[in-house]
Amino acid sequence: xxxxxxxxxxxxxxxxxxxxxxxxxxxxxxxxxxxxxxxxxxxxxxxxxxxxxxxxxxxxxxxxxxxxxxxxxxxxxxxxxxxxxxxxxxxxxxxxxxxxxxxxxxxxxxxxxxxxxxxxxxx
Numbered sequence: 001x002x003x004x005x006x007x008x009x010x011x012x013x014x015x016x017x018x019x020x021x022x023x024x025x026x027x028x029x030x031x032x033x034x035x036x037x038x039x040x041x042x043x044x045x046x047x048x049x050x051x052x053x054x055x056x057x058x059x060x061x062x063x064x065x066x067x068x069x070x071x072x073x074x075x076x077x078x079x080x081x082x083x084x085x086x087x088x089x090x091x092x093x094x095x096x097x098x099x100x101x102x103x104x105x106x107x108x109x110x111x112x113x114x115x116x117x118x119x120x121x122x123x
Contacts, residue, residue, distance in 0.1 A: 001026050002024060002025075002026045002027035002032075002098060002111075002112040003024070003025045003026050003112075004022055004023070004024055004096045004097070004098060004112055004113065004114035005022065005023050005025075005114060005115070006020060006021070006022045006094065006095070006096045006114040006115065006116065006117040007020070007021050007022075007023075007117065008020040008021050008117065009094060009117030009118045009119045010118075010119070010120070011120045011121075011122065012086055012119075012120070012121055012122070013121070013122050014086060014087055014088055014121055014122065014123045015085060015086065016086050016121075017082070017083060017084045017085075017086065018083045018086065018119060019080060019081070019082050019083070020036065020080060020081040020083070020094055020096075020117060020119075021078055021079075021080045021081075022034070022036075022078060022079045022080070022096030022114055023076075023077060023078050024077045024078070024079075024098060025077070027098070027112075029072075029074055029077040030053055030054065030074040031053065031100060032053060032098040032099060032100060032112075033050065033051065033052050033053055033098070033099045033100075033102075033104055033109070034050065034051050034070075034072055034079040034096065034097070034098055034099075035047060035048075035049065035050035035051070035070075035096070035097050035098075035099065035104065035105075035110060036048045036049045036050070036070060036079075036081045036094060036095070036096060036097075037094070037095045037097060037107060037110075038090075038092035038093065038094045038095065038119075039092055039093050039095070039116075040089075040091060040092040040093075043092075045095070045107060046061065046107075047059075047061055047105045047106075047107060048060070048061050048064055048068065048081070048094070049061070049064065049068055049069075049070035049081060050070065050104040050105055051070045051071070051072050051079065051104075052104060054074070055071070055072050055074075057104065058070055059104055059105055063089070064083075064090075067083065067084050067085045067086075068081060068082065068083050068084070069081070069082040069084075070082075079096060081094070083119070086119075086121045087121060088121050088122070088123040089121075090119060090121050091119060091120050091121050092119060093116040093117065093118055093119075094116065094117050094118075094119050095113055095114055095116045096113070096114040097110035097111075097112060097113045097114070098110060098111060098112040099111060
């Protein structure tokens with residue numbers, strides 16, 4: 001059974017940086033497209049950044065373009081999200097997810113989810 005474990009969340013001031021990491025176990029990592037999603041209180045879960053199985057394709061939400069970078073290391077079974085120039089509106093629970101098939105940005109494509117990690121940006 002695929003398991004995803006996120007780490008790296010926390011409290012940061014606006015303008016600061018955080019790096020989230022997600023480790024996969026129980027599956028063949030390079031068989032999966034990976035994504036980072038977030039959900040703020042009272043809002044729907046949204047796609048933040050996604051990467052295909054070999055890292056050749058990445059997609060970002062317009063709200064994070066130029067500030068966030070997704071990367072994966074298929075030798076370590078990890079996917080990371082580098083978040084720079086953080087804003088208060090980036091405050092949310094961030095989830096890592098894995099998709100065997102489907103359209104990268106579509107949440108329903110993702111079969112496995114981590115437990116989430118809280119990111120809080122203070123203004």
